[in-house]
Amino acid sequence: MEFKYEALDQGAKPQAGMVNAATQDAAIEALQRKGYTITMLAPAGAGKMNINISLPFLGGVSSRDVVMLSRQMATLFEAQVSALRVFRLLAEQADKAALRDALTTISDDLQGGSSISAALAKHPKVFSDFYVNMVRAGEESGKLDQTFLFLADYIDRSYELTAKARNALIYPGFIMATFVAVMTLMLTFVIPKIGSILTGDGQTLPFYTQVILDLSSFLIDYGIFLLIALIVGGFFLYRYSQTTSGKMTLSRLKLSVPYVGALYQKLYLSRFADNMNVMLTSGISAVRSLEITSNVIENEVYQKILLEALKGVKAGSPMSQSLARYPNEIPTILVQMLQIGEETGEMGSILERMAKFYNREVNAAVDALVSLIEPVMIVLLALGVGFLLAAVLLPIYNSTTSI
DSSP, rough: OOOEEEOTTTTTOOOEEEEEOOOOOHHHHHHHHHTEEEEEEEEEOEEEEEOOOHHHHHHOOOOHHHHHHHHHHHHHHHHOHHHHHHHHHHHHOOOSSHHHHHHHHHHHHTTOOOOHHHHHTTOOTOOOOHHHHHHHHHHHHTHHHHHHHHHHHHHHEEEEEEEHHHHHHHHHHHHHHHHHHHHIIIIIHHHHHHHHHHHHTTOOOOHHHHHHEEEEEEEEHHHHHHHHHHHHHHHHHHHHTTHHHHHHHHHHHHSSSEEEEEEEEHHHHHHHHHHHHHHHHHHHHHHHHHHHHHHHHHOHHHHHHHHHHHHHHHHHHHHHHTTTTTTTTOOHHHHHHHHHHHHOOOOOHHHHHHHHHHHHHHHHHHHHHHHHHHHHHHHHHHHHHHHHHHHHHHHHHHHHOOO
C-alpha cells in the first residue's frame, strides 16, 4: 500500500514523496528510520481534508496527537529551528482544525514576544497545566528538545496505561448490555406468545415460570415508562456526577468496588509517582509539582489528599509524613520509599522506581481481571439463559407428558 508523506529531514528541510508499506504504522517507522519528522501522512489518492469547523467529534485533539506533536517539536528544536518557525511549520501541516487553530494562535503570540509556555497556557484543552509547566522548566534550563521528548514519552506511557485499564472494563460492560438487550427482546416478543400457550391448557405453572410471565407482562405494559425513568435518572445522575459532591462520590465508588478499586488505586499511584518524577527531575519545585499533580490525577479522593499534603509541605513537613496520614489510599511502602528519597536526596529516582513498580502492578491486575472476567461472564450468562429456558420448556414438557 502506498502512502504520500510530507516531512522534515534532519536539517529541517521539507521533503515530500511516496512510501510503500503494509500499514500506516509501518510507513511511519520507515520514514522515522530515515530521520524524517513526519508532518503529514495519508494513503495515496486520499485528498488532504481541511475542515474549518471545530466540532469536538471532528477537530478534537487526542493524546496521540499531542504525543506526535511533542516528538516533532523535539526534533525541530534539536535541529536548532527557531520556535516561531517550528510552530508555523506544524500549524501548516496539522490535519485537525482545533490543533491547527491552536498552533496558529501560538505562533502569532510568539511573534508578538510571548514565551512558549505562556502561549501554550492559553490553550488548556490541548496543553494541560502539567504540560505548560514542563515547557516552562525546559525554557529556563535551555533544554526544550529534551523536555518535549520527556513529555511525548510521558503522555504516551500515561495514555497506554489508562487505556488498558479502561478497556478491561469495557468488555464486561458490552457483554452485559448485549445480554440485557437480548433478554428484553425475548421477554417482550417471544415469551408472551409462549405464555399464551402455557396458560391456555389450564395447567398450574411453576413459581419460576410465573415470575418470567409476570416480568414479561410488566415490560409490555410499563416498559416505556421504565425506559423513560432510566433516561431521566441517567440524565440527573450525569448532572450530579458533574458537581463537586458527585465527583467525590464517584471517586470513592471507584476505589471501593472489590478488585476494581485496587486496580484504580494502583493506576492513580502510578500517575502520581510518574508525574512527580518527571517534574522534580525537570527542576520544578516539590510544592508546584504537588499542586500540578493534584489537578491531573483525575480522582477527587487523591486530589484532596495531595492538596492536604501540599499544605503540610508548605508548613515545613516532609511529603512522606503528610501522605502517611492516609494509610488506606497511600500504601506504607510508598511512604517509606518517599522517606528514603527525602533522606538521601534521590527523590526523583525513587519516584521513577515506584512509577515503574505500579505500572507493572496495573498491567498485571488488568491481565488478571481480563482472564477472570471471561469465565465469570460465561457462568452468569449460562445461568440467565438456563433459567429462562427452564421456566419455558419445563411446563411444555410437563404438558406433553401428561397427555
